[in-house]
Each structure stands twice: as structure tokens, then as C-alpha cells.
Amino acid sequence: MSGPEVLVFDVFGTVVDWYSGIKDEVDALDCGLDGHEIALAWRAGYQPAMETVRSGGEWVKLDVLHRRILDGVLAERGRDDIDEATRTHLTRAWHRLPAWPDSVEGIHRLAARFTVCPLSNGNLSLLTHMAKRAGLHWDCVLSAEVFRAYKPDAATYLGVADVFDLPPASVMMVACHPEDLDAAASHGLPCAYVDRPLEFGPGAALERAPRPSGTLEVASMTELANALGC
């Protein structure tokens, strides 16, 4: 049995800390919005927004969905006074999310032995800007935008195997979300789970579902690099 040749990474929560990134940028605006509350409400709109595309709606980039969700979050709070420039600025905060402290080193070490790519629902420019700013190393940026389908659509996981002309067993999915790993595993990808207990902030009680059997379980990207001999 040979191991994986390509590692693909979920990004929001797994590689970067969306909660702190969004909370801090909202708080920095100092305009009466609670960063903690806005970050959680914005992220809560993420799956429903993608579902409009998954269920046959027109393809749109995550940037567009992020903006639609934000508009809804602000409307619910009666904050029609938040102007266009501020909404655009905030939506781009998703391009500026900080990496978890272990991500840059861990992924850099993994790249010495594997081809490393994000496989994220974030659009290409979002992932590119984020990586450049955070110093993340990717060999190739893969995204829902490339496959015109959002995870957990099979077209994303199997799309990576097709890009590299590999069987799914040679592509490992790395994520902190069991649902992402379940979908990947159902299409034959081996899985690694990275525990991210702070994904929803320091106070959140986080209960993760069980992972697919055979999943490699680690607490950081550097631990993943250790586990895979890098």
C-alpha cells in the first residue's frame, strides 16, 4: 500500500482562524457592531447560502455569498446605515484571515514530501490573497471555483483526483469538520482530522461528530507533518 501523494486542506477553521479574523475586523470598525456576535451570525449563514447554489442555483463565488449574508445580518440588526465601502471592506476581511499558529510551518514541511493544495469553498482570489498575506505555501490553489461546485459536492473531491490523474486513495483530505471528511471518505479519499477547539472562539462548547473510520487524528499541522514523516 502506498500512501497519499496529494494533500488537500479545508481552509476556514482548519488552516485559518475565521472567528478571530472576522471578530477583530468588526470590532476595529468601532461602529456599534459586536464582533463576536457578527462573526458567528455571518458564519451561520454560510451553509444555507451555499445550498442555494448546490440545489441548482446559478454559480456565484463565495465572495458574493459572503456579501449577501452580511447584508442579511446587518438588515436583521437594523443597521442599514452601514455604508457600501464598509460592507465591501468587511467582505474582504475573509481574504485577510490569520493562519492558526502551526499552519505555515506544518504545511511548509508537508510540501517537502507531498503536493499540498487547499480544497476550499473560498474563491480563488480569496485563497490567493489569504495565502500571500499569511505566508502559506500552496503548490496549486484548488477551490470550489475551479470545479464550479461547493463541498460536499462529489465534483470537488473527485475533481482533485482528476486534476492529478490519481485514484481517490492517493488524495488525502485534511479538515477539522467531520462532515467534510465524511463526504471525502465516501468517495474513497483517506482523511486526516485536525482538532481546532477554538474554531468558534474561546467560549464555545464545541462537540464534533465522530470521524470516518481510519481517519488520522492530530492536534495541529505540525503534528500532521510529524505523523506523515515530514
Place this chain on the structure above:
Amino acid sequence: MSGPEVLVFDVFGTVVDWYSGIKDEVDALDCGLDGHEIALAWRAGYQPAMETVRSGGEWVKLDVLHRRILDGVLAERGRDDIDEATRTHLTRAWHRLPAWPDSVEGIHRLAARFTVCPLSNGNLSLLTHMAKRAGLHWDCVLSAEVFRAYKPDAATYLGVADVFDLPPASVMMVACHPEDLDAAASHGLPCAYVDRPLEFGPGAALERAPRPSGTLEVASMTELANALGC
């Protein structure tokens, strides 16, 4: 007037030396094939092969086209004895092309100020393997495979602008082929021409067509970095 934010690079000939890469790998087989002749014949089949896709044929990756062209080149020479493993190995030689001596340093310097991406007809795995092996730095790998269209289709040049939500004037096309620059310029992209007199080998008399007006003309990627203040 602000300058470009994103630089996209033609790859075969512009960033890497396909002639030497293919010639050397064919000669190394030591099976009676002339590396010089095969390299030129293989590349001569490139535009006609892509034309089958451009004119409405089914989308296929460049790896598949490269293999079809090779099969034709070998058949014309009566070399049906060349086995499957050798053909597969040779087709993958396009993933192993060496960078021109100035490419790695020049593109690395340019990346400090610009977002740098290939915009090549090569498929994603080809470009990813090539970059990893040669030490080329890309912020994001863009390819005909992402846009499901081969240059000079407008969908490629305008596709980059769409990925980055930029006007075409903010995306500069860098290439050694005037036809590529003509197409890019016709869609509003500013252009840089990199002179590559050795593209077809040391003995070839190479006459390049004039470049679009306003094109920045340089002799190497490091000179491009100098010209753009990097």
C-alpha cells in the same frame, strides 16, 4: 493611472525551456530517436491539436493532446515499437521542463509586489509539478484547465480578470509569443514581451512578429523585475 496588480505568464518558451527539456529526455532514452527533431515535431503539433478543442471539440487536458501528438510523431517515423511505458514517461517530460536561468529569481522578485500566476495551456498538474520541481513561485496556478478554454480564447484572458475582480487593464500578460500578446491586448490587458531567442534551440533562426503597441520589452524575467521596480 495605476499599474497592473496581477501578472500572468505564458509558460512554454516564456518561463521554461521546452526545447532543451524535451530534446534531452528523448536523447537520454538512447533508442534511435533524434531529440532535436522530435522536440520540434512534437511542438509543431501543439497548435493544430488545441485547434480541435477550440473549434468546438470535447475539452481534454494538454497531457492528453501531448500524448496524441507524440503517437502521431512516432507513427510517422515508423516507431510503433516504442512501448506504452516509454510514451507515458516522455509525455510526462513536459511536467519536468527546466526553467530558463532567470525565471526563478525574476518571478520571485515580482511576487513581492504583484500577484503572479501562470496563464498557460498546460494543465494544472503539469504546471504544479513543473513549478515544484523547478522551484518556481506562483501565488495561484491558472491554466486553460480552469477556464476550459485554450489561449488565445478570450475566456482565458478575461477569466483572469474575473477571478481577481479586476478590470483587464490591471492584469499584465507576460509572454515571448507576439500572438499571445496580441490576443491579450485585444481584450485590454497591458503586455510585457520577454525575448527568448533560444526557444527553438541554439541553431534556429527566429523571427518574431511585432508586438502590440505599448508593450514593455525585456530580455529576461530579472529585467522585467527591474523594469517594474521590484
